[in-house]
Amino acid sequence: xxxxxxxxxxxxxxxxxxxxxxxxxxxxxxxxxxxxxxxxxxxxxxxxxxxxxxxxxxxxxxxxxxxxxxxxxxxxx
Numbered sequence: 001x002x003x004x005x006x007x008x009x010x011x012x013x014x015x016x017x018x019x020x021x022x023x024x025x026x027x028x029x030x031x032x033x034x035x036x037x038x039x040x041x042x043x044x045x046x047x048x049x050x051x052x053x054x055x056x057x058x059x060x061x062x063x064x065x066x067x068x069x070x071x072x073x074x075x076x077x
Contacts, residue, residue, distance in 0.1 A: 014059045022051035 004012060026047040034040045 010063060011060065014056060014063065018052055018055040018059050022048055022055050026051045 027044055030040055030044045030047045034043065
């Protein structure tokens with residue numbers, strides 16, 4: 001399998017991270033709001049899509065800031 005060049009790592013990492021996190025968080029939020037009903041099944045994908053559309057660009061924007069903050073708190077290996 002051909003791999004992407006290393007320069008794409010932050011984008012792929014952000015993509016995978018936001019997909020997984022928004023999947024879980026939107027699922028929990030939608031479940032708590034609607035209960036496990038037909039409405040939950042219908043609305044969760046919409047909630048997930050909207051959540052991801054906000055989360056992905058946000059993580060790309062804030063990740064450098066987060067990395068600088070963490071570098072000030074945690075010793076290098």
